[in-house]
Amino acid sequence: MSRDNITAMGNRRKAKSRDSRRDEEIYRAMSEAIVEHRLSPGDRLPEDALAEAFDVSRTGIRKVLQRLALERLVTIQANRGASVARPSPGEARDVFGARRMVECALMDAVADNMTEEDLAELRQLVRDERHAQGRGEQRQAIQLSAAFHTRLSRVARNEPMSEFIGQLALRSSLVIAVYGSTDSIGCDCGDHGEVLDLLEAGEKDKARKWMAGHLEHIERSLRFESGSEGTPDFKSIFQRRAQSGAGDG
Incomplete structure (x- = not known):
């Protein structure tokens, strides 16, 4: 050549x-x-x-x-x-239904694989999310919430599942943008620091129940109205x- x-x-x-x-x-x-x-x-x-x-x-x-x-x-x-x-209302419900099935099922693996580095990064995300909520920065709070769930899923050390949850978290942010209220990302949905405390203590069953309740509350807070x-x-x-x-x- x-x-x-x-x-x-x-x-x-x-x-x-x-x-x-x-x-x-x-x-x-x-x-x-x-x-x-x-x-x-x-x-x-x-x-x-x-x-x-x-x-x-x-x-x-x-x-x-x-x-x-x-x-x-x-x-x-x-x-x-x-x-x-x-997303349509039906798609919105399907997204949160899928999240409950997958994220709750991962809690055992997350608790078993959690490192100090993982915990530190997740707690920083929680602090950032609280600050965004306190400043009334709804868009930033939604983004940080999605980032928290995606990062938490990675602790399970199951790449296909964490990728799937990452996609669901992105789709959830769209759902909340269309149908969400202030309750969808506020304290009423539960502070993410609570589930970290449970996971750090090895309370796997309580962590699963917390996550299920957390996602159910967000879904119930949605207001299915159309936009422009x-x-x-x-x-x-x-x-x-x-x-x-x-x-x-």
């Missing part, structure tokens, strides 16, 4: 790697915007507007939208395009995020 061919192959690999990294950046930006509710359920996601906002091709945006659709965060319909998923649809200002949403991220360093 000639030097020119080797150089060309190397350039193609580099370009492909850059494209993959950019796709991942866009995926993370959009999934975070959905979870944080900067993009609301029902918001339309036109490929051309998103491509302009991210300064990429529509093909790249289409790949990201398809990935989000597989995770049930986005809905893609023929002749209507993509929009942020708006619209097309958000993507440049404003994602430029604001980029500026915030630059300041964090």
Whole structure:
């Protein structure tokens, strides 16, 4: 193989790697915007507007939208395009039913595998969530709640189950965005620190019951009413995020 061919192959690999990294950046930006509710359920996601906002091709945006659709965060319909998923009441109940079955069943493994490092990270998430609730930052509190459940599931050391719970937690955040009330993330649902105390003490049965009651309370707090649809200002949403991220360093 000639030097020119080797150089060309190397350039193609580099370009492909850059494209993959950019796709991942866009995926993370959009999934975070959905979870944080900067993009609301029902918001339309036109490929051309998103491509302009991210300064990429529509093909790249289409790949990201398809990935989000597989995770049930986005809905893609023929002749209507993509929009942020708006779960139906039935889907909402199914999500919480699945969470009760899976998360409660994991409590034994979580208690058996919990390390001091796990506990410290989880307690920090609880503190952050309390602060967000105290400041009235509902979107941040919802995000931190989902992060807590996802991180807790990882303690079980069962990757397929923790991935499944992570997806359910993301879908739950959409459900709460559409149907939730202040009770859905408030103290009435139980402080996550309570289940950590039970797990640390090895109270597996009580931890299972606490988790079941916690998720049942959130489901009961939902108000199944419909909302409006619209097309958000993507440049404003994602430029604001980029500026915030630059300041964090």
